[in-house]
Amino acid sequence: MASFDIVLRTQGSLHPGSSPTEFVSEYAGLIRSTDDETGVVTNVGRVAARRVHAERACDAGEWLYDVCDAHSAELHDLHGLVYEPDGYDFKAPLVRRFETTGCDLLVLDYVILSPKWRGLRLGLLAVRKLVDLIGGGCGFVVSELAPLLAEGYEALRVPATWLPPLPSDEVIRDATVRLRRYYRRMGFRRLGRTRYYALPLNQVTPTAEELLQPEL
Numbered sequence: 001m002a003s004f005d006i007v008l009r010t011q012g013s014l015h016p017g018s019s020p021t022e023f024v025s026e027y028a029g030l031i032r033s034t035d036d037e038t039g040v041v042t043n044v045g046r047v048a049a050r051r052v053h054a055e056r057a058c059d060a061g062e063w064l065y066d067v068c069d070a071h072s073a074e075l076h077d078l079h080g081l082v083y084e085p086d087g088y089d090f091k092a093p094l095v096r097r098f099e100t101t102g103c104d105l106l107v108l109d110y111v112i113l114s115p116k117w118r119g120l121r122l123g124l125l126a127v128r129k130l131v132d133l134i135g136g137g138c139g140f141v142v143s144e145l146a147p148l149l150a151e152g153y154e155a156l157r158v159p160a161t162w163l164p165p166l167p168s169d170e171v172i173r174d175a176t177v178r179l180r181r182y183y184r185r186m187g188f189r190r191l192g193r194t195r196y197y198a199l200p201l202n203q204v205t206p207t208a209e210e211l212l213q214p215e216l
Helices: 056-062 064-071 072-082 092-098 120-133 149-154 167-183
Strands: 002-009 026-034 041-052 104-114 136-146 194-201
Touching: 002 041, 002 120, 026 120, 041 064, 041 120, 056 064, 056 104, 064 072, 064 149, 072 104, 072 136, 072 194, 092 136, 092 194, 104 120, 120 167
Parallel strands: 104 136
Antiparallel strands: 002 026, 026 041, 041 104, 136 194
């Protein structure tokens, strides 16, 4: 038997006002397995996320557009998708649809697992714990739910044994459908016709026990 946990790390500058990007926190994490008999710890997966601190940016008088634009092209795009152009609040249609509160945004970049440990719902459990640990005060978790292809694994320098075979377009489509259905178990819903899915954090998310229940 084995037990699993997640270990997160982040860092931040001690020099206030150094850059608009100080209002974006980055988190990198390991999903670990500990053998209950031997105590041997094995890294079985990785996670990464970013939090946009819209409320802190507002208090500091830093335009949220500048914060996202200075950080990355993806946050620039997400700002245009979910935030009011000249403010710090989520767009009114999103607030009405999801009945969300808060103005911070948690962006789930990826969850990857060693092939040996797939099929155990460790990915959902890791996302569930990630939200518990760093999602407080956020209105949404947003993620582009798509399979990570070989070049993505290589960019992250994961072990070679984790690399997937080169899939066909049909295999990628099927994997994308399964992945999105998988994350809908936790409450993720598509943002319009975009490639992003959102989990409003004002709702009660399924417990770890519920996520482990078989699909009906």
